[in-house]
Amino acid sequence: MAELKYKRILLKLSGESLMGAHSYGIDPEILNYFADEIIKVHNLGVQIGLVIGGGNIYRGLNASSQGIDRVTGDQMGMLATIINSLALQNTLEKKGVYTRLMSAIKMEEIAEPYIRRRAIRHLEKGRIVIFGAGTGHPYFSTDTAATLRAVEIEADAIFKGTRVDGVFDSDPEKNPNANMFDKISYMDVLQNNLRVMDLTAISLCRENNLPIIVFNMDKTDNLYKIITGEQIGTSVGN
Numbered sequence: 001m002a003e004l005k006y007k008r009i010l011l012k013l014s015g016e017s018l019m020g021a022h023s024y025g026i027d028p029e030i031l032n033y034f035a036d037e038i039i040k041v042h043n044l045g046v047q048i049g050l051v052i053g054g055g056n057i058y059r060g061l062n063a064s065s066q067g068i069d070r071v072t073g074d075q076m077g078m079l080a081t082i083i084n085s086l087a088l089q090n091t092l093e094k095k096g097v098y099t100r101l102m103s104a105i106k107m108e109e110i111a112e113p114y115i116r117r118r119a120i121r122h123l124e125k126g127r128i129v130i131f132g133a134g135t136g137h138p139y140f141s142t143d144t145a146a147t148l149r150a151v152e153i154e155a156d157a158i159f160k161g162t163r164v165d166g167v168f169d170s171d172p173e174k175n176p177n178a179n180m181f182d183k184i185s186y187m188d189v190l191q192n193n194l195r196v197m198d199l200t201a202i203s204l205c206r207e208n209n210l211p212i213i214v215f216n217m218d219k220t221d222n223l224y225k226i227i228t229g230e231q232i233g234t235s236v237g238n
């Protein structure tokens, strides 16, 4: 059995990544791929919490341009994360793993309410726990929600799956000469305004000494390799 570098993780995936090649919504192929990657590490015995964004469906920040106020827009965004979470839950369960969806906004016909101690119990029993509806509050992001849940469940690290290989000194999708960091401090991320997560999320990680692993989720087995100790992506810490 492979040696585990991380035993309990919180994996954050953006809603946008679920669109695949489309410009809106959910691509079933991507869902399947994500589920397979998650199950590979679940089979190692890793306890997994998941947070998925909602940007493929709705973002609160876009609300005002559509004549919708910010708070309502954010509520719509949080509901979008529930749609994505349900899709991922269903795909995971069809592949034979047990999951629980816990929502920060009460909707008991669809998801359990988020209760920290219950979430930890699910993880201990080997269920993949999906945390939906962000923090339940407007003006926050799902990066912040993921960090909050990671800290609450005492995850060993937060894994931020992206479509680039890690954290770079400039945007690698615009600058072919951008350099990637293997390791970087929270302070450097903050001071250089590097796009890892929003400021609230980074500050929360820093205050709680929660390592952030930024890696390319689109490359098969990356998550598995990191969990079993390979140096892939960028790790952000003190």
Ligand code: UDP
Pocket: 013, 014, 015, 016, 052, 053, 054, 055, 056, 058, 059, 060, 061, 073, 074, 075, 076, 077, 078, 080, 081, 133, 134, 135, 136, 137, 138, 139, 140, 141, 142, 143, 145
């Ligand atoms: N959101 C919120 N509070 C939270 C988390 C999310 O209001 O705690 C709303 C916010 O409007 C955000 C939307 O949900 O734009 C979707 O989340 P996010 O933009 O973080 O998704 P991602 O960029 O990861 O797809």
